[in-house]
Amino acid sequence: MRDGGKESATRGLLGDRAFRAATGACAWLVALALLGAALSMAWGGRQAFTTFGWKFLISTDWDAVNHHFGALVPVIGTVVTALIAMLLAVPVSFGIALFLTEVAPAWMRTPVSSAIELLAGIPSIIYGMWGLFVFAPFMAAHVDPWIDAHLGSLPVAGTFFSGPPLGLGMLTAGIVLAIMVIPFISSVMREFFLTVPKRLKESAYALGATIWEVAWDIVLPYTRQAVIGGVFLGLGRALGETMAVTFVLGNAHDLTASLLMPGNSIAAAIANEFTEADSEIYRSSLIALGFLLFVLTFIVLAIARLMLRRIERKRGYA
């Protein structure tokens, strides 16, 4: 009797140990996947890094025939399109979050916020197709000519806004990216705006503050870290987005100041050229680009997560 009990107890212990080891191994797999991705790209790109050295980062060459590759054009394209996207998406997301938490009547909040979250569910290739067939022609017909005529003649800023009305280019890509990241940023903001203690807001209202003053002076400072976290999360998305950008960026390896001209981004260059890369150094350069993208997004996403984690912890102890 007693022995039997002991036996089943040890069996239970063994089972526990095995279960714990198995789940632990799976958890390690998550860490290994990320580490492996970084290492494999550093390794795959080593030929480009050793051949071109630091020049890889500052060279604008992209010459598949003579095997000269530089990362500057795609890196700038990635950063510029992402910044245009943030410039548009951050204020709009703040407006949406404000609308959904303070302004809209109660019956409207759930349907509108679910509809905006639907935007996040649409696959990026659909954004790309829509951008190519619908939005780029619209830009070419109505927006680009206006920008060229009215802003293109400005003394200094004009160089950024003059160019042929192609429809494809940095500006179009930036706008499409903005539409894609708005639901991410606004849902983070909304979620944390809802955590602001009622007491704080109502004290301000009792002193006669307007809704806008409460939002700007009470809600925003209280949730500052979350807002920054949400913005960086959106930025990480915008930097790494591939398909939508590939469709509307125009795939040109020229460095131009104008936002109306076609450009390139890291993700678009890889998507367009990787399977056609016909030499080792070409392929290695593309993988090296991937490594740069990985490092860039890792930093941005790490900042985002640290910010969000800090505010979550604060809320947990409060």
Place this chain on the structure above:
Amino acid sequence: MSTANPADKLYHRRRARNAVALVLSGCAAAFGLFWLVWILWTTLVSGMHALNPALFTKMTPPPGESGGLANALFGSLLMSGLAIAIGAPVGVLAGTWLAEYARRSKLGECIRFLNDILLSAPSIVLGLFVYALVVKPSGHFSAIAGALALALIVLPIVVRTSDEMLQLVPGAMREAALSLGVPQWKVTAQVLWRSARPGIVTGILLALARISGETAPLLFTALNNQYWSLKPNAPMSSVPVAIFQFAMSPYEDWHALAWAGALVVTLFVLLLGLAARWYLHRSHMAQD
């Protein structure tokens, strides 16, 4: 008239600023909805135009001929299924470890952090990783590599939802089961997983929705295939990659097929999202 005192002026200025801000916030919401409607409308109209039964029965055609997306639909289904089959169990186990054995530990926090990064990492980078891991050593593109790349996207989503859902299970439930002398692994498998199941299943459904539209990680893992193929170690077509190829081409009838594919994928993704919500809602109802 009212050459009123400064306090009045200030009051009116504050009221005006408030009104402007509120109108602008309404405009922001309208702005977001405007794009949603425009994109869905375009997809619906152009897609319905090209939708016909041949889409589901015929293979992807060469330019100038009529055809469908049967092989691409099948490829997407197969690779997504495989990706879930690989990613979901690993994800649930990893999430279990985080929630049950590493709730407050440094290592747990560290893995949670890395998982969150993986969750939003650019999918094209994961495609490059699988290329280096599978395609390059084996020497050819394959459906398995494609499924593996998609599994890397499934993994962090499932880890996160399992972790969160298991943490929500009341501690009293664990203690009640453990006090009966049940080994911990049995408690986890038979009590905790069952109690957290709605959340975990929802996470898996959302992961499936996410990967069914993913294109970038398939471009140089599964590549593409114009023909019907069942071989897991050969290139395989998928709907998103077919859409990419057809939309970038100069042929009108390929564009029409791309729109039809876009409509099918969008409907599938949106319906899956709805189904996930509905399932979660229903389970909550049943529990109350």
